[in-house]
Amino acid sequence: MRALRYLGPKKLEIEDMKEPVPGEGEALLRVKAVGICGSDVHGYLGLTGRRIPPMTMGHEFSAEVVKPAEGSKLFSSGDKVIVQPINFCGKCENCMNGYTNMCLNKKFFGVLTEDGALAEYLAVPEKLLYKLPDSCEFEDGALAEPYAVGYGAVKKAGDLKGKVVLVIGAGTIGLCILQLVKIREPKMIIVSDLSDKRLETALALGADAVVNPSKVDYLEALAEMTGGKMADISIEAVGVQATANQSIKSLKMAGTSIWVGMSQKEMQINMQDIVVSARSVLGTFNYTHEEFGEVVDILGSGKLDTRSLISARVTLGEAPEYFELLHTSPDDLIKVVVDPSKKEAAVQ
The missing domain is CATH 3.40.50.720 (NAD(P)-binding Rossmann-like Domain)
Known part of the structure; x- marks a missing residue:
């Protein structure tokens, strides 16, 4: 599979990688839409220490289920989903009190060394999946995270x-x-x-x-x-x-x-x-898993204007150019959405 790899400050390259193998409780997803976050741009510039190369960024995303978790009763192949990207343990004191955003053992997709969604496929714990509302497209689902x-x-x-x-x-x-x-x-x-x-x-x-x-x-x-x-x-x-x-x-x-x-x-x-x-x-810091689900419901209600926030829709190969544009011309772009499943047009 193809993935956009962060290799150091202002260095992004497409690499061929092995398709991920889902672990216990994980679903294999085909990523369909990823928002480029401001924090991703800061990571691209090497300013925060929150992106440690080599790694794959991307934490605002929606996807299609390729293979549900073994024995899943909630999801099937072909289901459209939004991913809540904070992988919480559910067992620490903060999680037990409902503060999954403050999980003492959390991993955050696309942050530090945890590979994220700027790739064709990703394996994700099924507990982090919400079904994409019928009224929404994948690009709408990618905006659930910033709304959350x-x-x-x-x-x-x-x-x-x-x-x-x-x-x-x-x-x-x-x-x-x-x-x-x-x-x-x-x-x-x-x-x-x-x-x-x-x-x-x-x-x-x-x-x-x-x-x-x-x-x-x-x-x-x-x-x-x-x-x-x-x-x-x-x-x-x-x-x-x-x-x-x-x-x-x-x-x-x-x-x-x-x-x-x-x-x-x-x-x-x-x-x-x-x-x-x-x-x-x-x-306030991020959102709890429950709050993320509440945002998915609001998205489904049609009360949020997602499309006015999307300035560009690009492929994985086009994404590096837009990371640079988000840095150099921030007033010209609000949200750039990447579709890793879409290939670049062939040069004639």
């Missing part, structure tokens, strides 16, 4: 009906969060980003207002948009010092900020902005 990241944050925000919600960051995760907030009937959704092009997409997906901090006084603009009341909830999906502080300062008293982004490990925060105004800051 956003869903974990939105769920922590609680009841949003009638509230003013600020989403900071209009990349893939921020735009997923926007859509998930929208279906919870807030009073207003404001989206903040430095890219006017991404803000245009946010407006098209249902944002009530947008703000570019590089062009206006940020807090004055928010005050004007909210009649001086500021935001009940902010969801930070960038993860740098400037936006983290914005997420706190933009809140009304006793407001709550949910932090998703983590691009910068350490930063300075004015504690008085939190303590004196009795504001709360909550961190």
